[in-house]
Amino acid sequence: MSTPILRLNKANITEGEVVTATCLAPGETGSLLFSFYDGSKEVDKIGLNSNSVRFLPKGVGDHIIYCSYSVFIMPNVFNFNTDKLFVLNRSTELFSVPTLKMSPPEVFQGDSIRLICQSERLSYNRLGGENLIYSLEPLEYHMSRAGNGVFAGNAKTIDSNYTCTAAAKGIKKKSNVLTIRPKGE
Known part of the structure; x- marks a missing residue:
């Protein structure tokens, strides 16, 4: 599994200028899904292909841009993030509080769902090769682990209410509660 590489067409931009970001996953094959982030928010895409996106950074000041990719290897999904780029003051935290998201965002009773737990910011150097482990609470009979997070x-x-926990080096951080409200048939 390779660490993704982020390439930007410009490192310094003026307000209102569009940036092109390309995410590379060297040596990876199969079905890949790329995501791009400006800080903790997914970028609003102007146009995109499989691994490249054009977007307009919002607001003035420094922006922390990074990408991640998911590899779909049936029946598992594996997620990988790049280190962050545009940065004057790097955070010294080991990892950020995780967020818990549902995919798709709306479901009917009995529909297949995925819950994705992810810390947006990780200090790979300080983790020293140790993995960040994600867990779901409660992990009930109708949900199973399909990959880390x-x-x-x-x-x-x-x-139903769920939270997730990210843990590494004896540190645990818990997400906000995600409430799933399935629609009736």
Whole structure:
């Protein structure tokens, strides 16, 4: 598994200027899904192909741009992030509080869902090769681990609350609560 490489067409831009970012996953094959971030938010894409995007950074000042990719190897999904770029004051935290997202964002009762737990900021150098381990609470019978930080299953017939925890080097951080409200048929 390779660490993704981010390439930008410009390192310094003026306000209102569009940036082209390309994410490379050397040596990877199969189905790849690339995502691009400006800080903790996914970028608003102007146009894109499989691994390149044009976007307009919002606001003035320094921006932390990075990309990640997911490799779909049936039945598992593996996620990888780049180190961050545009940065004068790097954070000294080991990893940020994780976020928990559902895919797709809306589901009907019994539909297949994926819950994705991810820390947007990681200090790979300070982790020293140790993996960041994600867990889901509660991990119930209808949900199973589909990769580190990815949990798959079916939506329940009632509202459900979930949180995830990221842990490394004896440090644990918990996400906000994600409430899944499946729609009736």
